[in-house]
Amino acid sequence: MFQTRLKETAAQVQAHLDATMMPLGHLPVIEAMRYASAGGKRLRAFLVMESARLHGVDPQHAIWAAAAIEAIHAYSLVHDDLPCMDDDDLRRGLPTVHKKWDDCTAVLAGDALQTFGFECVSRAECHTDPLVRAELTVTLARAAGAQGMVLGQALDIAAETAETPLSLDEITRLQAGKTGALIAWSATAGPLMAQQDTAPLMQYAAALGLAFQIADDILDVEGDADKVGKAVGKDASAGKATFVSLLGLKGAKSRAEDLVQKACDALYVYGDDAETLREAARFVISRDS
Structure with a gap:
């Protein structure tokens, strides 16, 4: 069911x-x-649409929030790939934007995708209530900006020149922003649009986001570049502290499995209706890309 949806x-x-x-x-x-x-x-978009379904939100409204988060996510990848950041040549098995065009076009395309994302959630087609649209917009701004993804990226860049490697708590905080913030927004967009309690899905997303990042760290060690769609082994080459470097492969896999169970447990209030979200949690640590 999950793969189909x-x-x-x-x-x-x-x-x-x-x-x-x-x-x-x-x-x-x-x-x-x-x-x-x-x-x-499109995992983030899936989380938007599935959380919306759980709360009876019209999919014709939810699709705007799903498009918004994918635009914001795409912008972050374009900028993340730039020479001044991760300097990657491949993304999803294709040349990165700055390689296919140039650095200036990549910066501007990323900027435009970011503003496009905010346009999507602020349009009347996204929700009939302007107060709900405003809440979607401000929470997305927090998740994407200096309290969320941008903060995580800034901490990641700072860690590259730090005298001592990051601790486990510091990496957890970093990744809760860099990876987890957009995942959390995606999973809570549904109840927010329905004006219902976001707490269960916030707990689900917090665990899911960390499990997702641990899986990424594992893929950087064990993954096949052709399947992953980008270079692997970069973290170790850079001497970067990751969940794998601190916990070891076995420990990182065990931590990811614990987080998936925690995510699934947070969905008890939805009963069997949330089974697809449980499958999504299991998927994030079994994927090969």
Whole structure:
């Protein structure tokens, strides 16, 4: 069921992004936006759509929030790949935006994707209540900005020149921002749109986000670059502290499994209706890309 819904969501979000970006024209920066936002697993969009389904939210409204989070996520990857940050040549098995075009186009495409994401959640089509749209916008800003993803990225960059490696608690805090903040927003978008309690899905997402990052750290050690779609082994080469370097492979896998169980346990209030979200949690530590 999870794989089916994940694929359905990917197709729906891609169609929505294509249709919404169509009026923007075909300048290089617009083409770079389309290129950067195409493909991927669409896990964050799936979390939006599935949490919306659990709370009876109209999917025609939820798709705007799903498109928003994918645009924000795409912007973050474009900037993350730049030479001034991770300096990656490949993303999803294809040349990164700054390689296909140039650094300036990549910066501008990322900027445009970010603002496009905020436009999506602030449009009337996303929700009939302007107060709900405002809440979606401000919570997305916090998740993406200096209290969330950007904070995590800044801590990650600072760690590269730190005199001592990060501790486990410090890495956990870093990744809760860099990876976990957007995942948490995605999982709580549904109850937020329905104006219901976000706490159970916030607990689910907090555990899921850390499990996702631990799986990424494991893939950097064990993964196949062709399947992962980008270079592997970069963390070890850079001497970077990760969950694997601190816990070891076995310990990291065990921690990820514990987090998945914690995520699943947080869904008890939804009963069998949340089984697809439980499958999603199991998926994040079994994936090969």
